Amino acid sequence: MQRAAALVRLGCCPRTPGPWGRSQSSAAAEASAVLKVRPERSRRERILTLESMNPQVKAVEYAVRGPIVLKAGEIELELQRGIKKPFTEVIRANIGDAQAMGQQPITFLRQVMALCTYPNLLDSPSFPEDAKKRARRILQACGGNSLGSYSASQGVNCIREDVAAYITRRDGGVPADPDNIYLTTGASDGISTILKILVSGGGKSRTGVMIPIPQYPLYSAVISELDAIQVNYYLDEENCWALNVNELRRAVQEAKDHCDPKVLCIINPGNPTGQVQSRKCIEDVIHFAWEEKLFLMADEVYQDNVYSPDCKFYSFKKVLYEMGPEYSSNVELASFHSTSKGYMGECGYRGGYMEVINLHPEIKGQLVKLLSVRLCPPVSGQAAMDIVVNPPVPGEESFELFHREKESVLGNLAKKAKLTEDLFNQVPGIHCNPLQGAMYAFPRIFIPSKAVEAAQAHKMAPDMFYCMKLLEETGICVVPGSGFGQREGTYHFRMTILPPVEKLKTVLQKVKDFHIKFLEKYA
Amino acid sequence: MQRAAALVRLGCCPRTPGPWGRSQSSAAAEASAVLKVRPERSRRERILTLESMNPQVKAVEYAVRGPIVLKAGEIELELQRGIKKPFTEVIRANIGDAQAMGQQPITFLRQVMALCTYPNLLDSPSFPEDAKKRARRILQACGGNSLGSYSASQGVNCIREDVAAYITRRDGGVPADPDNIYLTTGASDGISTILKILVSGGGKSRTGVMIPIPQYPLYSAVISELDAIQVNYYLDEENCWALNVNELRRAVQEAKDHCDPKVLCIINPGNPTGQVQSRKCIEDVIHFAWEEKLFLMADEVYQDNVYSPDCKFYSFKKVLYEMGPEYSSNVELASFHSTSKGYMGECGYRGGYMEVINLHPEIKGQLVKLLSVRLCPPVSGQAAMDIVVNPPVPGEESFELFHREKESVLGNLAKKAKLTEDLFNQVPGIHCNPLQGAMYAFPRIFIPSKAVEAAQAHKMAPDMFYCMKLLEETGICVVPGSGFGQREGTYHFRMTILPPVEKLKTVLQKVKDFHIKFLEKYA
Missing domain, CATH: 1.10.287.1970 (Helix Hairpins)
Known part of the structure; x- marks a missing residue:
């Protein structure tokens, strides 16, 4: 009796419920009613299906870990099972993951x-x-x-101070306020948080987000998740993927017909395109943002990865300040950095920071509130970020080793950037712009019309078809340009330059051989 | 000339642009047009304001780190500056952060x-x-x-295998498949990812998410971010915060008038309420979810934190399997765990996992895609999760020390749970249900009508007013019940039981003294 009473108290009528309980009671009628419908219930549909799921999530694409990478995983399993292939290992040149490629x-x-x-x-x-x-x-x-x-949601105080000191040094004395620094779970987290706060409105006043094409597909993915409007501006492939402000003007004007362009995203040095923006170009972009009342997002995670002797990294923050108070006290700018790139390549720790300036004080409160829902970024990643911004200095015991290690990584990357550009440009039907910075080559590839037809027959984008063939025949995993966006009728792929020099040479030779064979086959 | 040509190539018309550049050109007319509008521009409004921001983000509330915690931070600064207070330190009993409270x-x-x-x-x-x-x-x-x-987006393979083995052991042999395990950035990340995939529809077919009241405010925050419909079901305070299935029925029926209830969230052991669900109650909840075609989300992060000798943790997964194949092969269930709670309290590493069963295969692909956009959870957090699920076993060198440390933490928590319940119940006007599990007391407090009026005069919820006074007078930081939800006209606060025993006794005595004084003042 006591048990039955307890059940009633919990609101659970005792009954004879077959598989879901063992108690016996007088409420048999109700139980048998339930039993009658069970055969139908047991074939019930899933609640969560492609039809019922969040359509914005369904629309998300993320090529860097997309179908080509799933295929690479399958091939690796086949190799492990002893299935014979024309190669012995899969080389994952799809993602900027330095330590996975052997960097110490x-x-x-x-x-x-x-x-x-x-x-x-x-x-x-x-x-x-x-x-x-x-x-x-x-x-x-x-x-x-x-x-x-847990740390404070904005990050550990002294680490934010170290980040601010680093930015001030990097920017030749332009002040940075620890209060404007937010530690993040990698740069991706910061970028999606800022976009999340910015997106609003419906119909023609829905927020438009300007992104470069080619872009890093985090942007298109988050825009899709947030149901914002993606506003493409095309980088100029003929001019080393330069950012052309006239193209920004065209893009924003056209966008105004169907949305409210409110954000301009810049990736400098470029991913996947590897260009490094000139100081003048940054000035013009900032002026454009000021004119058009755009919130600026500067993805500067490759700030340490500049290889071309003619190029130098300028932060948007520094240029903004040097343009005078009308800009520096007005333009809202978020800049992102990460432990994952640079010379340290600590991707796994998911460390990062953003500096956000000229934020409305009320919005600052909103941002901290939003961050606090996820409690805090990983504190180990925050510690890693601290070392990135506060490395050994001359006179300290560890300086010499640190300096040697850093220069070795960056020196090697510069060498590999040049090697990749040179070798790709020796292949007929491949053109590769200089890799001024970042970690990727994004060569343009000629795909013959017969291959385009073959791709269509396989319901694949032509460059996906090309990259799948490359993977199947050589084990080299690269990402088709269609995953980043490219001008209609042009084809590219993104390949990291992270494999060790000798391996990279082999990779490039294999791509060359594959490409020549591909051209012959589909001539 | 070369410079001008370069500028044109970059789409940057050379002009006399005052503060934003130094180049001189013939396009002076354009420049002066720009100069003319500058005074107006320089007073320009921020782009991102409370009015223009994402209204769903604006609607987010997160009490655990809300205004009371900001106030606590201010008071700490004042103490540091030497400002005299009736106390010497702020005790942050607002958040389940064991190591911050001195746990090793x-x-x-x-x-x-x-x-x-x-x-x-x-x-x-x-x-x-x-x-x-x-x-x-x-x-x-x-x-x-x-x-x-980077790891695979779903997490390191061998760690997912260890998690699956742990679940199988925990559930007395009920099988777990590593393929259904997803490592996450704390449990919060998993919970918001699953909700993100589930939410769809507009108007009356917008997804309704059933959550307990009181709840952990991550749920309401994510529901708000996703613009989903929050469907409250009330826990039964008169019966040790038990979950009453009749109340679930009431809630779902009422909700069907204005949304499409598709998800049922359960927190067991309860946060902030500390109840541990009986096996029978879990069965009834599962049957209800099956009947009503609800996706089940079981927040089981306190699975190691059960103190009452009359209670035992049963996982939803285990009960589901024991109810037979009609349930175990039909009901979609996501269960969440974390490195942050239990006996290890490794909050800062942001480790966690979710096990998701009966997911439609196509949705599995969608989930992996969505996770891949953020690349991977912190690998250090994944490693921490591995040790939580794969600790030393008898016969291993570290077993004895590990076992001693674990038992010491859990034994102390059990002692503190009893102590807190007993001491609160000695205070007139405070009633505290047994702390069967988790890490919090959620006592009901009587707030006299004069105090309610005083709170209204301060535009505060009465329990916020109470907690602010408590903080200002004693330095003890707890979270008002209104941040978690409570029945109209009742008032509570959440306090962690994490301070060391002697400190906890002092804290409880101070709350008691404060409460008595408060009742007197507003009698």
């Missing part, structure tokens, strides 16, 4: 991280004093002196 | 993490062999054997 972590960064993770090591003589000093400082700023506590 | 990390977990972070330590004799074995296994599954590489 920066010793100092990992030493500080290990000390933070397991503070007993602070007593160990095998760790340098400067690493211990960094670790102690980070831990002192963490709740309970532990990486295991 | 589990040694074994941090040893494995340190070894993964800095693999040179694998040669060190000061680390136990079982920790090295775990670290080697994790590293071998990482790209380039490094935590610094």
